[in-house]
Amino acid sequence: MSGCGLALGEIARHIGAELRGDPELRILRLNTLRDAEAGDLAFLANKGYREQLAGTAASAVILGADDAGGFAGAALLAADPYVAYARATALFDDSPREAVGIHTKAMVDASARIDPTASVGPLAVIGPEVVVGPGTRIGAGTSIGAGSRIGARCRIAANVAVYHRVYIGDEVVVHSGAVLGADGFGFANDGGRWVKIHQLGGVVIGDRVEIGACTTVDRGALGDTVIEAGVILDNHVQIGHNVRLGENTAMAAYAAIAGSTTIGKNCVFAGQSGAVGHIRVCDNVIAQARCSLSKSISRPGSYSGDLLMEETPRWRRNAARFRQLDEMAKRLKKLEGNIEHES
Amino acid sequence: MSGCGLALGEIARHIGAELRGDPELRILRLNTLRDAEAGDLAFLANKGYREQLAGTAASAVILGADDAGGFAGAALLAADPYVAYARATALFDDSPREAVGIHTKAMVDASARIDPTASVGPLAVIGPEVVVGPGTRIGAGTSIGAGSRIGARCRIAANVAVYHRVYIGDEVVVHSGAVLGADGFGFANDGGRWVKIHQLGGVVIGDRVEIGACTTVDRGALGDTVIEAGVILDNHVQIGHNVRLGENTAMAAYAAIAGSTTIGKNCVFAGQSGAVGHIRVCDNVIAQARCSLSKSISRPGSYSGDLLMEETPRWRRNAARFRQLDEMAKRLKKLEGNIEHES
């Protein structure tokens, strides 16, 4: 993005929206309807904010055809305004770009192959036989273990740890503090003492995967841990050894999938949800917040496991009764017997 | 602290306590009443430990006026003995201090401005246009992204990742493994595929904030994520994009605040608690352990959402009944109808 912004027509073309207004209008930045000022492009993607449309100071708005009628200003009409907004954010991303090439203070093993269009930041450590593809950027202080491969146009942030034999596809984003390929949690108990099961497999990560800060993906015990294309993982997610995550599945913070579980495509795991080990979950399953999938699931749909909070005194009264619930059920049954007996 | 300790009178002045005893008494270290030996300064801040007072070998004790009567030894009388103890710990902190200045093996961009009284550790990477204030210490291997600013007298530990455009106030402590300014978890779903919403905002952190190890604070999507002055965050906390945390709010390990939520001042989030996105929580709210605030809260007070553990066989009996609860409620209602009918 240049200093004097982008032309509205250019944005329309990029995001696939229909332009209504002056194609030469300069847009300086994106903003919400409420906070927008002159020069800003806002968006209306949630009907709850429709009332803000009339009063916005934005120079133009991304919106759907059904909202366009009541709006007189410059507009970008999109079938899905939220997707159109998402596409527009890429145009306004002015985060710093590392210079192409290997920083003089990076440590790159002589046997590694770094594409000349890639960038390797200062104090990054690239091990033997590593391959880094075109356009990929590797941040400061990141370590890539022996034999790992990173595809094209990836962004590996600063202070990421990638172990050996981790295979990463194209256009993958990995945030700081993420750890890919650490040992899975495998031990055999020998009369009280734990005997380590060395984790001999690797990790395979598909194209367009996003991995959040402090998220961990363990290497497989024998075969590989596999994350298919388009998966998005928030911060603090844990993927156990030999897990397979299907395409486009999304996991919010602290979601945890225990070892050897297979998750289908297009699933959504809310915050602090998860799945026990050694199960299979079909496509299109939603695990609501704090819901742990405790057995295999073959029916798409939403699953829950968390109670709603209440003010503590009220909560405690109900929670105390929970501890009597089995007894209550028995008393209820007994009462029913009495009633029936009397009738 | 010198090798031969501190004079009791000096400690009294520093922590604002009333001295009872010899001001020249040398104190070598702090300790608990139970473990203290000669030369130690102990403290009585919790009435539960009052019985340990008589038998302590401590050379002096920090305590409240109401406990002082029954204690014949040297004492530091304080209105709040726990706060007085906290102040005293600063005097006895002998953790290693990095030498002032930029380590020869640090990587500091030519455009960064590092105060001459700051210290930058070995293999730290300081990006373009970064500003580091007086007395601030930056640990080994820490990375500070372009345009970020760090105030005065901060302590940024080793292996911290600070992205670009993160603004940190004065006297902030950030522990290892923390990640400040990674992308928030924002994606639009386009027919099953996730389109990334580039995160264009920044992070603003107020004075005297403490951020624990492996804690993550995501950058805003459009505006900033804001952590106000005096907030304390334990390890493994997750602060989503565009969250605002009010002054002096405290969060224990694994607390998680989802995107665009505003939390008031002086709130306390216990371990594994949290709040869903897009809500407002007023001042002085306590979220008990594992309680997820699921809607906006305008009444100060305590909120709960977690059941107490029990031995597994007993737990299972009650938990099995939970799955019949709606049916039980209906049976109860039916019984009431029968009774009423009969009466």
Place this chain on the structure above:
Amino acid sequence: MSGCGLALGEIARHIGAELRGDPELRILRLNTLRDAEAGDLAFLANKGYREQLAGTAASAVILGADDAGGFAGAALLAADPYVAYARATALFDDSPREAVGIHTKAMVDASARIDPTASVGPLAVIGPEVVVGPGTRIGAGTSIGAGSRIGARCRIAANVAVYHRVYIGDEVVVHSGAVLGADGFGFANDGGRWVKIHQLGGVVIGDRVEIGACTTVDRGALGDTVIEAGVILDNHVQIGHNVRLGENTAMAAYAAIAGSTTIGKNCVFAGQSGAVGHIRVCDNVIAQARCSLSKSISRPGSYSGDLLMEETPRWRRNAARFRQLDEMAKRLKKLEGNIEHES
């Protein structure tokens, strides 16, 4: 392991199994019964997989005496086939070994003592007075604070942060992103403002401990945080200040032990379980998934605190009734009174 594998007899000796078959048979790798090909050694440790034995293509199988009768192939008979398999994995671990010695790009303080058989990776930072024992490997970008000691034959991965005065025994494994010795979460509240309690203690970690990626062990407030020998911690575990974990205790991902709690030996904490602060838990306690031990436990056994998930509509019906539970209990009691009255 050489390129042409290991002799079956050699493996038998190493893992303490009884050989049935040709001792010169070459084994190229370990595998599961189902996925094994010629040249592979498989194992049968779980009766659930017994049916896969007949059809396996493995060249040999580790199994128990009771399964050996029905299997005609080469076999390694073991009292505990899972332990035998675990031992075998060590033989097939071909993860890359760093060269012995201090990498030219490591930063080692002149006062540190590194055993000549240890290896220190590139861009590792070893502080003053640190001691590193024989055979220990320290990964790239790892930081070891002043005065810390690491025993023999440890493996400290890349990007680990070890603070000052952390004492680590022999044969300890620490994965990337782990943070040992950060400040415990200690603050005194002074009229709304938090006063930091400087954390003056250290961390002591026994022999054969394994610490997962992004796991944190806080330093003690006054005394030390102690992890006894043989403890295994998965990823994202949090150990608070002054906690003591007894020998051979195991903790899965996100297990969290709050400050000053003592956990016994041979305990097992499942994923997202934990314990509140200041309690004592005896030996041989099992905390099931998401179970928070909320008071001291003196009886070995299993404790639970999590409800099983259900499909969301059904879950919601029951969860809504939970909010009426106290009222339901009162209505039940009233009905019982009526019945009794009528009888």
